Amino acid sequence: MNTSSAPGKVILFGEHAVVYGRPALAVPVTQVQATATVAGTTRPGIWVEAPDIGLASELSRLAPDHPLAAVIRSVFAALPPTPLRGTPPICFANGGRRKGVTIRVTSTIPVAAGLGSGAAVSVATIRALSSFLHSPLTNDQISTLAFEVEKLHHGTPSGIDNTVITYAKPVYFVKGQPIETFRVGKPFTIVIGDTGIPAPTKESVGDVRKLWEVDRPRWEKVFDEIGEIARSAKEKIESGEWRVLAPLMDANHALLQQLTVSSAELDRLVEAGRRSGALGAKMSGGGRGGNMIALVERKNAPAVAEALKSAGAKRTIITTIDRTPEV
Numbered sequence: 001m002n003t004s005s006a007p008g009k010v011i012l013f014g015e016h017a018v019v020y021g022r023p024a025l026a027v028p029v030t031q032v033q034a035t036a037t038v039a040g041t042t043r044p045g046i047w048v049e050a051p052d053i054g055l056a057s058e059l060s061r062l063a064p065d066h067p068l069a070a071v072i073r074s075v076f077a078a079l080p081p082t083p084l085r086g087t088p089p090i091c092f093a094n095g096g097r098r099k100g101v102t103i104r105v106t107s108t109i110p111v112a113a114g115l116g117s118g119a120a121v122s123v124a125t126i127r128a129l130s131s132f133l134h135s136p137l138t139n140d141q142i143s144t145l146a147f148e149v150e151k152l153h154h155g156t157p158s159g160i161d162n163t164v165i166t167y168a169k170p171v172y173f174v175k176g177q178p179i180e181t182f183r184v185g186k187p188f189t190i191v192i193g194d195t196g197i198p199a200p201t202k203e204s205v206g207d208v209r210k211l212w213e214v215d216r217p218r219w220e221k222v223f224d225e226i227g228e229i230a231r232s233a234k235e236k237i238e239s240g241e242w243r244v245l246a247p248l249m250d251a252n253h254a255l256l257q258q259l260t261v262s263s264a265e266l267d268r269l270v271e272a273g274r275r276s277g278a279l280g281a282k283m284s285g286g287g288r289g290g291n292m293i294a295l296v297e298r299k300n301a302p303a304v305a306e307a308l309k310s311a312g313a314k315r316t317i318i319t320t321i322d323r324t325p326e327v
């Protein structure tokens with residue numbers, strides 16, 4: 001049996017502009033996790049179970065574009081041929097009469113909320129299944145496979161989710177460039193507030209593309225401004241001047257509003273956060289629903305979390321971004 005877990009993630013700065021080549025900053029959120037367990041079974045076949053979404057099926061019965069089926073097939077395709085892919089029945093090293101395998105996936109990460117649930121399920125599944133098959137994949141390989149599956153969820157993903165979740169480290173992400181982590185000079189705390197409104201990233205990313213296609217110079221300028229904010233935020237985090245992130249968050253939120261990816265509910269939570277003592281706040285991720293983040297003094301975190309709940313947040317997570325060594 002093999003079990004692997006992968007954290008959620010939150011984007012601190014740079015969402016949407018990152019799809020157009022600007023940098024973005026994201027950090028893992030370990031309070032929420034996706035977990036995959038792969039075990040041999042006497043029942044022949046490859047069985048997929050995801051009780052959270054009521055899924056229990058043999059792999060061959062799942063549609064080719066089913067994200068979980070796609071991730072499992074991608075692992076088999078990436079590994080040397082194994083008897084599991086057809087007949088003869090699987091022979092396990094420990095002998096036994098096991099002829100099949102069960103892949104069970106659970107997750108505490110809210111779906112379509114900007115916390116990277118899809119990528120975390122993919123990463124946990126790829127890691128557990130490849131280890132179970134005695135061919136553990138490297139982080140690079142895991143991230144690449146998870147990215148292929150992200151395309152099914154997102155259409156044109158930047159790759160930030162699979163990267164930060166695979167490496168489970170703060171990431172300064174530029175599409176197409178090698179992974180770069182960043183140092184956290186002094187720990188800082190954010191409160192994540194969930195609107196509870198599921199909002200598929202594919203739609204907001206598609207809508208931004210429509211805006212961009214109609215007036216590229218205008219939106220390229222907005223992407224430049226967001227990219228500049230992300231660059232400057234990285235410097236401030238590294239030098240430990242985390243309070244300066246507050247005005248950068250506010251400015252980033254205003255630019256995301258221009259891109260039409262915020263919403264009344266997100267704006268309400270952002271305002272409530274600021275009024276209740278947060279130093280700065282912004283939506284996070286694809287937008288229209290999903291999550292927002294508020295930068296707080298550690299001691300104020302519970303009060304800000306309460307204020308977000310009173311303003312309609314369905315759940316809140318307090319998380320501290322801690323010192324992390326360079327990879």
Ligand code: PMV
Pocket residue numbers: 011014015016017018019113114115116154156157158159160161201205284285286287
């Ligand atoms: O946080 P999510 O999973 O909603 O990701 C959104 C990030 C975007 O920049 C909007 C899209 C992407 O692929 O980077």
